Amino acid sequence: MIAEQERRLDEFVDRVTEMNRFQEILEKGDKPIMVVWGDGGLGKSSLLARMIHECALRQLRKAEVVWSDTRNHDYLAIMRKIRDDVGLACFSGFTELVNYYTVPEYKLTITVNGSVKVGEGMVLNNSTVENMAGVLIKDSMFVVPRSDMNIPENQRMIGLTDRFLENLVTALSTEIQNPPLVIFFDAIEKMSEKTYKWLWCELLDAVSTRSMENVRFVLCGRKQPQLELDKLDLGLSRLVEEAELKPLEHAHVMEYLGKRGMEQDVRIADLLMLATKGNTREVAVYVDGMVRMRDKRGTEP
Amino acid sequence: MSDFLGELQLLIDRAAATGSDGSIELLLSQMDSDSATDLRLCAIPHRVNPEILLALDPELDEEQAQSRYKELSRLSVVIPFPDYFALHDDARKYLFAQWIGPPISSDFVAANARLVECLARRVTTDNGKSDEVLQGIRVFHLIGAEQRSGIVEFENLYTRKRGEFRLGECEKLIKLVREYDPVLSPQNAILCTYYEGELAADYHKWELAEKTLKRVLKSNEASPRLRAKAYNRLGLVRAAERNWYEAIENYQEALELTATLNEPGLTYRTLHDMGVAYRDSGDNWVEAKKRLRQSVRLAEKENDFAGMAMGYNSLGTLYRNIDRYRQAIRAYQKSIKYLSLAKDRFRPAQVYNNLGLVYMDRAKWRLSQKYFEQSLAIKRQAGDTIGQAKTLNNLARVYQNRKQYNQAIQSAEQAFTLFEEMRDRYNAALARRNLGKLYRRTKKRELATQALTEAIEVFEECNASSEAEATRRDLESITRRRGMPWWGVLLLQIPLIAIILLVMWLIILLAEITARQQLR
Numbered sequence: 001m002i003a004e005q006e007r008r009l010d011e012f013v014d015r016v017t018e019m020n021r022f023q024e025i026l027e028k029g030d031k032p033i034m035v036v037w038g039d040g041g042l043g044k045s046s047l048l049a050r051m052i053h054e055c056a057l058r059q060l061r062k063a064e065v066v067w068s069d070t071r072n073h074d075y076l077a078i079m080r081k082i083r084d085d086v087g088l089a090c091f092s093g094f095t096e097l098v099n100y101y102t103v104p105e106y107k108l109t110i111t112v113n114g115s116v117k118v119g120e121g122m123v124l125n126n127s128t129v130e131n132m133a134g135v136l137i138k139d140s141m142f143v144v145p146r147s148d149m150n151i152p153e154n155q156r157m158i159g160l161t162d163r164f165l166e167n168l169v170t171a172l173s174t175e176i177q178n179p180p181l182v183i184f185f186d187a188i189e190k191m192s193e194k195t196y197k198w199l200w201c202e203l204l205d206a207v208s209t210r211s212m213e214n215v216r217f218v219l220c221g222r223k224q225p226q227l228e229l230d231k232l233d234l235g236l237s238r239l240v241e242e243a244e245l246k247p248l249e250h251a252h253v254m255e256y257l258g259k260r261g262m263e264q265d266v267r268i269a270d271l272l273m274l275a276t277k278g279n280t281r282e283v284a285v286y287v288d289g290m291v292r293m294r295d296k297r298g299t300e301p
Numbered sequence: 302m303s304d305f306l307g308e309l310q311l312l313i314d315r316a317a318a319t320g321s322d323g324s325i326e327l328l329l330s331q332m333d334s335d336s337a338t339d340l341r342l343c344a345i346p347h348r349v350n351p352e353i354l355l356a357l358d359p360e361l362d363e364e365q366a367q368s369r370y371k372e373l374s375r376l377s378v379v380i381p382f383p384d385y386f387a388l389h390d391d392a393r394k395y396l397f398a399q400w401i402g403p404p405i406s407s408d409f410v411a412a413n414a415r416l417v418e419c420l421a422r423r424v425t426t427d428n429g430k431s432d433e434v435l436q437g438i439r440v441f442h443l444i445g446a447e448q449r450s451g452i453v454e455f456e457n458l459y460t461r462k463r464g465e466f467r468l469g470e471c472e473k474l475i476k477l478v479r480e481y482d483p484v485l486s487p488q489n490a491i492l493c494t495y496y497e498g499e500l501a502a503d504y505h506k507w508e509l510a511e512k513t514l515k516r517v518l519k520s521n522e523a524s525p526r527l528r529a530k531a532y533n534r535l536g537l538v539r540a541a542e543r544n545w546y547e548a549i550e551n552y553q554e555a556l557e558l559t560a561t562l563n564e565p566g567l568t569y570r571t572l573h574d575m576g577v578a579y580r581d582s583g584d585n586w587v588e589a590k591k592r593l594r595q596s597v598r599l600a601e602k603e604n605d606f607a608g609m610a611m612g613y614n615s616l617g618t619l620y621r622n623i624d625r626y627r628q629a630i631r632a633y634q635k636s637i638k639y640l641s642l643a644k645d646r647f648r649p650a651q652v653y654n655n656l657g658l659v660y661m662d663r664a665k666w667r668l669s670q671k672y673f674e675q676s677l678a679i680k681r682q683a684g685d686t687i688g689q690a691k692t693l694n695n696l697a698r699v700y701q702n703r704k705q706y707n708q709a710i711q712s713a714e715q716a717f718t719l720f721e722e723m724r725d726r727y728n729a730a731l732a733r734r735n736l737g738k739l740y741r742r743t744k745k746r747e748l749a750t751q752a753l754t755e756a757i758e759v760f761e762e763c764n765a766s767s768e769a770e771a772t773r774r775d776l777e778s779i780t781r782r783r784g785m786p787w788w789g790v791l792l793l794q795i796p797l798i799a800i801i802l803l804v805m806w807l808i809i810l811l812a813e814i815t816a817r818q819q820l821r
Contacts, residue, residue: 068347155686275324
C-alpha cells in the first residue's frame, strides 16, 4: 500500500499554491492553522497525502485523524489518536485520567515486563543514582464512562482536554529546538457538531491561549470553516490560513495525462475538461479507463 | 487516434444521457468482468481488505483475493490506507445506489449476509470488549441482508448508545440506516425519522426536533406506539421551550394512544411529564398533583422503583412550590426510599439537596445543613464537581444564617474554586459575589472589595449586566464613606439636649429671679 501511495504522489499535479502556503505555515508559524476546503473529488485527501509526504521529507512529527461514515471520532478519540501518533510517553497524565474516567474501580497498577531502559546514555556529574524506573501508562481503551461514578459529561470533557493540552504543551516546550508537530484532520465535514465545536473552541483555540508555538494544524473538509460558532467570535481568524480548492485547469489535465503515460493530446484534454469540469477524481478515473482502453487496443492512441 | 477519441466521446455522451457517472462506467466497461464485478461489490462495505473481499466474492481463494485486492487498490476511484482501502465517497454512493435500486438485488442481499457472518467473528475483541465501530458496521450489513432484523438491531444499539450519552454514535447509526432510504419500508423510514427527532431534542435543537417529530405524527405509516412516543417527545421539547400548554396537549394525545396499548411504562412516564408541565406552568397545581400521583401509582403497580422515586421527587418539588412543606418532606423521603430500593447510588444526592432547600425555606438551618451535607457526600463519591459546587453554595447560605461565618466563607471559597475549575464563569461570579458579601459581613473590607470587584468583571464578560449592577451596589455600600451609626448619633445628641435644657432652665430661673426682684 505504501508503494501505491508513492505512485500516486508521483502523479500529483497542480496545487502548487496550496503547497507553498503549507510550506510557509511550517516555516513561519504566524498562521498555524490551515483549512483546505472544496467540493468532493477535488483532491483534498490527495493534497493531504502530499503534505504528509512533505512532513516525512522534512522529518517532522505528525499525527492524523481521518473521519469516515463508520468512524465518527469524538473529542476523546481525537485526543487518543494524537497521543498515539505523537508518543504515549508524553501523555501519561492524560492516559491516567482517561482510565480514571472509564475504568470502574480504577486503580493504577504497575507491572514490569522485560527491561525498561531509562536514562540510557545519561551523563552524571557529582551525583549518584540509586535507582531509576520508567513508567508508561497503558490506556484501557474503554469508550463508556465508568458506571461506579457519575461524572457529568461536560466535566469529563473539560478535565480531559485540560490534561491533554497540559501534556501537549509540555511535550512541545521540552523539545523547543525540534521542528513543529503537524496535526492533520481529514473529512471534517463528517464530524458531529459537538466535536466540531470542541475542536475549534478548545483544541485550536489553545494555540492562541496557551504557549503552543511548535504545532501546526491542517484541516480538510467539504465546507468552509465557520469561525463564529453559536454567536461566539472565536477570534481565531488571524491564525487561520484558508485554501479553497478549485477544479483543475486544462494545463493540469495535460500534465496529468503525461504523468499517466498517455499522449498529451489537446483533444483528449478538451474531452476530459468537458466531461469532468476539472473534477480531479473524475479526471483520474477517466484516465484509468482510457489506459485500459489503450492497452486493450495494443496501440498508442 | 480518432477512433480512440470517437469511442471515448461515445462513452462520455452515453453516460451523460443516462445521468451516470461517466468516469466509473468507462472504467467498469474496460475492466475484465470479474474485476468489474468485484469493484461493484466493494461499494457495499465502507472499507475493504482481503478478508472482506473474500466475503464479498466467495469464489476467490485467499491468493486470488490478495491479488484482486492489490489490483483494485491501484484504481483512482479507491483511497488506499495502510490496512484497507475505501472507495471514494461519491463513487461509493453511485455504485451503492445501483445495488439497492429499488429493487434490491439478491446478490446484494447475499453479500451482506456473508459480511454479517464475517463481522460476527470480529465484533468482540480479544479482551472481551465490543468494538464500537464494528457494531455499527454489522448493523449496517444486517439491514442489507434482512431489513426487519437489521432495524431491530439498530434500535437496540441506538438505545444502548443513547443511554451511554454517546450521541455522536447515535448520529452515525442513523446516517448508516439512511443509506438504505430508497428501499426502507415506510414504517422503518418513519421510525428513523422519529430517532432523528429524538436526537435533535437531545442536542437541544428544539426547532429541528419539533419539525421532525411533527413529520412523524403526520405520517400514516407511524404505528400507534411510535405516535405515542412522538407526542411524548414533542411534549418534552415544548416543555423545554416553556410552552407548557402545548406540551400538556401533546402529553394528552400521547396518553390517549397509550390507553389503547399495553405500555404502562410509557403511560406513567407521560403522566409524570404532564404533571411536571402543569407544575412548572405555575397555574394548575391541582392537575399537577393529580397526574404525578397517577404516575406514582402506575409505577408502583409495575414495581418500577425508579419511576416511583422520580414521581415522588417531582411531587416534593410541587409541594415546596405551594408552601406545603410537610408534604414536600414526606414526598422527598419516599423518593429516597425508592431510590434505595432501585439501588440508585447517585440520584439521592439531588433529592437530599431538595430536602435541604425545603428546610432552608423554613429556616430550619440544622436540618437543612444535614441534608446538604448528605448530598455533598454523594456528589463527592460520584465525582460530580459542578454538583458539589452548587451544594457548597447552598451550605454557605446555611452557615451564614447560623452565624457560622468562617464555615460559610470556607464553603463559598470551595464553591468558587470548583466552578472555576469547571469553567462555569457565571456561577463562579455568583459564588464570588456571595463571598464578597460574607467578607463584608465579617468586616474583612479589603477581601470583600476584591471579591466583589472580580465578580463584577466576570459578570460583565458574561454579559450579565443586571448581576454586575447589583454587585456594584454591594461594592458601593462598602466603599462609600461610612457615617456614624444611628445609636452613636443618638448618644451624642443626649448631652446636647441636656445642655439646651439646662440653658433654658437657667434662662427661666434668671427670668424668675428678675421678676421677684422687681416685685420687691
